[in-house]
Amino acid sequence: xxxxxxxxxxxxxxxxxxxxxxxxxxxxxxxxxxxxxxxxxxxxxxxxxxxxxxxxxxxxxxxxxxxxxxxxxxxxxxxxxxxxxxxxxxxxxxxxxxxxxxxxxxxxxxxxxxxxxxxxxxxxxxxxxxxxxxxxxxxxxxxxxxxxxxxxxxxxxxxxxxxxxxxxxxxxxxxxxxxxxxxxxxxxxxxxxxxxxxxxxxxxxxxxxxxxxxxxxxxxxxxxxxxxxxxxxxxxxxxxxxxxxxxxxxxxxxxxxxxxxxxxxxxxxxxxxxxxxxxxxxxxx
Amino acid sequence: xxxxxxxxxxxxxxxxxxxxxxxxxxxxxxxxxxxxxxxxxxxxxxxxxxxxxxxxxxxxxxxxxxxxxxxxxxxxxxxxxxxxxxxxxxxxxxxxxxxxxxxxxxxxxxxxxxxxxxxxxxxxxxxxxxxxxxxxxxxxxxxxxxxxxxxxxxxxxxxxxxxxxxxxxxxxxxxxxxxxxxxxxxxxxxxxxxxxxxxxxxxxxxxxxxxxxxxxxxxxxxxxxxxxxxxxxxxxxxxxxxxxxxxxxxxxxxxxxxxxxxxxxxxxxxxxxxxxxxxxxxxxxxxxxxxxxxxxxxxxxxxxxxxxxxxxxxxxxxxxxxxxxxxxxxxxxxxxxxxxxxxxxxxxxxxxxxxxxxxxxxxxxxxxx
Numbered sequence: 001x002x003x004x005x006x007x008x009x010x011x012x013x014x015x016x017x018x019x020x021x022x023x024x025x026x027x028x029x030x031x032x033x034x035x036x037x038x039x040x041x042x043x044x045x046x047x048x049x050x051x052x053x054x055x056x057x058x059x060x061x062x063x064x065x066x067x068x069x070x071x072x073x074x075x076x077x078x079x080x081x082x083x084x085x086x087x088x089x090x091x092x093x094x095x096x097x098x099x100x101x102x103x104x105x106x107x108x109x110x111x112x113x114x115x116x117x118x119x120x121x122x123x124x125x126x127x128x129x130x131x132x133x134x135x136x137x138x139x140x141x142x143x144x145x146x147x148x149x150x151x152x153x154x155x156x157x158x159x160x161x162x163x164x165x166x167x168x169x170x171x172x173x174x175x176x177x178x179x180x181x182x183x184x185x186x187x188x189x190x191x192x193x194x195x196x197x198x199x200x201x202x203x204x205x206x207x208x209x210x211x212x213x214x215x216x217x218x219x220x221x222x223x224x225x226x227x228x229x230x231x232x233x234x235x236x237x238x239x240x241x242x243x244x245x246x247x248x249x250x251x252x253x254x255x256x257x258x259x260x261x262x263x264x265x266x267x268x269x270x271x272x273x274x275x276x277x278x279x280x281x282x283x284x285x
Numbered sequence: 286x287x288x289x290x291x292x293x294x295x296x297x298x299x300x301x302x303x304x305x306x307x308x309x310x311x312x313x314x315x316x317x318x319x320x321x322x323x324x325x326x327x328x329x330x331x332x333x334x335x336x337x338x339x340x341x342x343x344x345x346x347x348x349x350x351x352x353x354x355x356x357x358x359x360x361x362x363x364x365x366x367x368x369x370x371x372x373x374x375x376x377x378x379x380x381x382x383x384x385x386x387x388x389x390x391x392x393x394x395x396x397x398x399x400x401x402x403x404x405x406x407x408x409x410x411x412x413x414x415x416x417x418x419x420x421x422x423x424x425x426x427x428x429x430x431x432x433x434x435x436x437x438x439x440x441x442x443x444x445x446x447x448x449x450x451x452x453x454x455x456x457x458x459x460x461x462x463x464x465x466x467x468x469x470x471x472x473x474x475x476x477x478x479x480x481x482x483x484x485x486x487x488x489x490x491x492x493x494x495x496x497x498x499x500x501x502x503x504x505x506x507x508x509x510x511x512x513x514x515x516x517x518x519x520x521x522x523x524x525x526x527x528x529x530x531x532x533x534x535x536x537x538x539x540x541x542x543x544x545x546x547x548x549x550x551x552x553x554x555x556x557x558x559x560x561x562x563x564x565x566x567x568x569x570x571x572x573x574x575x576x577x578x579x580x581x582x583x584x585x586x587x588x589x590x591x592x593x594x595x596x597x598x599x600x601x602x603x604x605x606x607x608x609x610x611x612x613x614x615x616x617x618x619x620x621x622x623x624x625x626x627x628x629x630x631x632x633x634x635x636x637x638x639x640x641x642x643x644x645x646x647x648x649x650x651x652x653x654x
Contacts, residue, residue, distance in 0.1 A: 159472035
């Protein structure tokens, strides 16, 4: 009888251990890799105007030189918004680590009337220039790649969800609904031609469409370490004075889907001229 | 003995359970990431495709479900989707008119102002994989829905307000929950509307019954058969196949001046999408199916009757660089010659493309009635 009981305890013990083993297996689905802990970094898009801080509603001088001569312009900005997507960190081996679902809206804007004010509703004023990116595999990284805009898969179907993408925040709707695309970038405000009798007009400079989906590569001066034990950040500068570098800004105060050549130029202004590395640093926590 | 035997049996169960659990665990580990279980009750909707039709594009990102289609149908007929609560999709897309609205240019949106283009008929949309709208600017039914929903002269809706209204409604939250994993969202409104619209299959006209079984009561008359062969021969370049459309874009010679750049080039046709100069004034080929119930005609509804359309093709085509060469059937000149007898035969045949079953199908009608 006693032996029987002992036998039972032994059997239940095995069953219990097996169940514990099962629990462990299940836990592994959600836990990170046990050896190399993932880390986070902050990607900052700091807007500047030349050497100055960028601020909305403040007049900035601009010296325009084009084949017609030299002109004194002044720009006052009310809105700078753009999608940053498909962020990839480049590790020391040259491999690209794609951050899944990486769609972020960078913005600095005054209140925006929703759908041209037809509902008396506004999109609130906001400033957002830092992206906290988590879940980056531990390692040393020598650069970062990202795109401005929305990849064709999502850009072709406004109901597909990824990251911060939404058709509700004015970066898909308004005048673009006749043409399926998110608004990739949106810069607007007022420009003034400074002369004896100054003239002013508003400008809306937007890009969109799959053709304008382009990638930027930023190489760090020295590699940074990302893991659970290190703090790091990648700071980029966005020089708005470079964004507005057009030969004929005055006669092209609206850039959008019907001006593809100017959109191309504007896209290049973002990627090739305005965005540059300030610093990429890491340190042990 | 009986007691002992029972005990022996007793310890078999935990061991078996443990072994089973270990096997299951092994199985689980192989299928990372774990698949999302389909919530109970969401059933796939099987689209009934007429046997003589081509296979439609599959909407992999928005598969049809019984619940999604039913929700889309309810939304299609609901004025709640518009700013003033009175304009639904069905305001401009009436089933008895093959989901068109019978007027050239509608002015029954929330603002009461006339629109820029004629409301198209809606059917066989599951095959429209070349873009929606007269210029194809919208890439799929999902994205298209946001156009009329938000347009200030159509439904004039703020998408945030739309979500709020639907969440406050007594029935919609549970219907969205049954149809989609993430409940009430503006994106799911568009997805549900797209699902319902993909079910609007029209392929049961007199002509179809003739094609599928060309004897007895389904036979076409001599005159109708003559019309069929004339349509295939003279119109089949664009109104091709069993869908009676190539879903392509053609300049059919209704205009010769494309200098009007207003409304973001809306009068320039497909050109504003492709920026290809040969697409100036090109608009999407509508199907000839249900054509006799979907007057008026053209992207701006300029022809009130089918007679007006045939007059245009016979002798009204503008000769421009961008006029589609398929229309040059008059020697080297523009125009599609047809005798009076041929016109009558063509019109007789077009009547056989009216799908009364579709026009009266209660699966497509207002579910709130």
